Amino acid sequence: MNKKQFGITLILVLLMIILVTGENMFTGNIKKVALTNNNIEGLSTYTALDGLLTYKLPDSWDVEEKKYPGNYIIYDNSFISDTMGLWGYVQILNSNDDLDKMVEKEKELISKNDISDYLVSDESLNDELVKKVVFKEKNQKGITYFNTVYYKKLGENKIIKVLFSASESKQKEDYSIIYKAIIDSIEHGE
Secondary structure, eight states: OOHHHHHHHHHHHHHHHHHHHHHHHHHHHHHHHHHHHTTOOOEEEEEETTTTEEEEEETTSEEEEEOOSSSSEEEEEEEEETTTTEEEEEEEEEOOOOHHHHHHHHHHHHTTSEEEEEEEEEEEETTEEEEEEEEEEEOTTSOEEEEEEEEEEOSSSEEEEEEEEEETTTOOTTHHHHHHHHHHTOEEOO
16 A cells, blocks of 8 residues: 555545544534423433433423332333423333244234324334334324324333324424433443
């Protein structure tokens, strides 16, 4: 390799390093801006499964842990933000199903409702598969909600399900960044 080729290669490597570093800084700043734009000043940590699972939700959201009879929903922490027109929950489900089967079962349950624009995609959380389901749902009053649901397997017989539902009139593009920040905060120990 001559000096000219070496110089060009060195410049390309340096540019790649700068791009990767810049991307990481930019991604972190986008999350901060999205949180700030929606009056979210901080995140509170919540735990489930005797401390084996932790996740974060915005301080400004009203949060209420609920109990259900039976053993299918073993954990439920519901949240609401009136200012953002958003509600949802973090649930841990007792199920041996794989994620594809779980998503299909849930689709059958909601198919009785007025849903549209249903889309399933695969995402990654800490190098583990997460199913993301996005759809619109119209209630009996004619109000349309944008729903985003994440499913992640937690060991053999548990699945975490996180639902975000925002009314059409309040939905903003940067909500997906907030959802992703919450999903990225999930940590699970064995």
